[in-house]
Amino acid sequence: MSKVNPFHIAIPVHNLDECRTFYRDILNCEEGRSSDHWVDFSLFGHQLVIHYKPKSKEESLHTNPVDGKDVPVPHYGVVLDWDQFENFAEDLKSKKVEFVIEPYIRFAGQVGEQATMFFYDPAGNALEFKSFKDMGQLFAK
Numbered sequence: 001m002s003k004v005n006p007f008h009i010a011i012p013v014h015n016l017d018e019c020r021t022f023y024r025d026i027l028n029c030e031e032g033r034s035s036d037h038w039v040d041f042s043l044f045g046h047q048l049v050i051h052y053k054p055k056s057k058e059e060s061l062h063t064n065p066v067d068g069k070d071v072p073v074p075h076y077g078v079v080l081d082w083d084q085f086e087n088f089a090e091d092l093k094s095k096k097v098e099f100v101i102e103p104y105i106r107f108a109g110q111v112g113e114q115a116t117m118f119f120y121d122p123a124g125n126a127l128e129f130k131s132f133k134d135m136g137q138l139f140a141k
Helices: 016-026 082-094
Strands: 008-013 030-034 038-043 046-052 062-066 069-073 099-106 114-120 126-131
Touching: 008 016, 016 030, 016 038, 016 046, 069 099, 069 114, 069 126, 082 099, 082 114, 082 126
Parallel strands: 008 046
Antiparallel strands: 030 038, 038 046, 062 069, 099 114, 114 126
């Protein structure tokens, strides 16, 4: 795999302080620049920006079935090294993060076998973190 450049993603949050604490203290993201309406974070070396957006009428959550689980859509996250994924999952469990899909092995014994987990931030944004023992399986058909 060639060198991967950091991605940039900006997401809406209705409570900047609560989400700032979540990303900084729960996910251990290093905080960068900020204003009273947004905060930059390093999410495993990628640029995540939380932007304040007033809470609107509740949108219904959408899911798609994948490997017998209801995967929230949309979602975002990072593909981690195997050991990093395991350590991160244990850290989240110790911090009592409520998982939508607990860490498990998806597509066991098949092409694309991967460890994955899903949870929501305080604003309802879905996150997925995953890992492959063989990163060559990331885009395998």
